[in-house]
Amino acid sequence: MAKRMRLLLLGGTGDAAALAARLAGDLRIEAITSLAGRTQAPAAIAGRLRTGGFGGTDGLAAYLAHEKIDLLIDATHPYAARMPHAAAEACTRMGMPRLRLLRLPWAQVDGDRWIAAADLAAAATMLPGLARRVFLTTGQRDLDAFASLTDTWFLIRLIEPPAAPLPLAHCEIRLARGPFRVKNEINLLREHRIEALVSKNSGGEATYGKIEAARALGLPVVMVERPAAPTGETVGTIDACMAWLETRMS
Ligand SMILES: NC(=O)c1ccc[n+]([C@@H]2O[C@H](COP(=O)([O-])OP(=O)(O)OC[C@H]3O[C@@H](n4cnc5c(N)ncnc54)[C@H](OP(=O)(O)O)[C@@H]3O)[C@@H](O)[C@H]2O)c1
Known part of the structure; x- marks a missing residue:
């Protein structure tokens, strides 16, 4: 052999x-x-x-x-x-x-309201004026970029509890591991009165539900571009x- x-x-x-x-x-x-x-x-x-x-x-x-x-x-x-x-x-x-x-990567379809951000810092500069309640799904290590936004409330979804306090003035943590279904994502966005999402363009099915949910509710998605x-x-x-x-x- x-x-x-x-x-x-x-x-x-x-x-x-x-x-x-x-x-x-x-x-x-x-x-x-x-x-x-x-x-x-x-x-x-x-x-x-x-x-x-x-x-x-x-x-x-x-x-x-x-x-x-x-x-x-x-x-x-x-x-x-x-x-x-x-x-x-x-x-x-x-x-x-x-x-x-x-x-x-996911591609925009009719009904999507995506705003392209070159990186996380650019995404953070777009939020004031766009939304006061934001679903931020970029991952725990990427939160520092949003630390200066003290007037913004964030919903943060993590796989595991954070080892240290998050660097955000106002936020709620939700622990969950994907895949996430669109119906549950719509309920989540409604429950927390979310006005905009910040997302990476990860592609694939497992986390696409939030993009579909944003479309269904007419919410903008600040989409951080890939490196x-x-x-x-x-x-x-x-x-x-x-x-x-x-x-x-x-
Ligand atoms: N960035 C994201 O949004 C994201 C999301 C989901 C999963 N992940 C996964 O999380 C890991 C870390 O992501 P990152 O954004 O920190 O990546 P990164 O910036 O490319 O990596 C930073 C450092 O982490 C080490 N590293 C990364 N991936 C590794 C691997 N598969 N095996 C061994 N060492 C690895 C390397 O350390 P050394 O220089 O010491 O070798 C690398 O220089 C990756 O495996 C990635 O697939 C990342």
């Missing part, structure tokens, strides 16, 4: 977990999923798991060499700004095949990742 390929799967997304599940049991490949370690109790991952940063591009390159990795799939979140560039640099340096799994991604082979689905792997395993 041919040598088992070793794959490093950069994770932290539902897609990465789903890909790891697809690969579990495939005797031709051993996948190691890597998580940054931000979530205390991440969803279960099939197969081998490692946790924590590598220490930049050099640290990642050293890990790839030490673990005798053959291939890398970067399935980090579309808003992971640093890891994809480190992965691209390390793989280029080592001549290692690399694929990015990047979900297609620049490295160039290189990119696919949008797990099936396409499997096809890429197949060509390298046969």
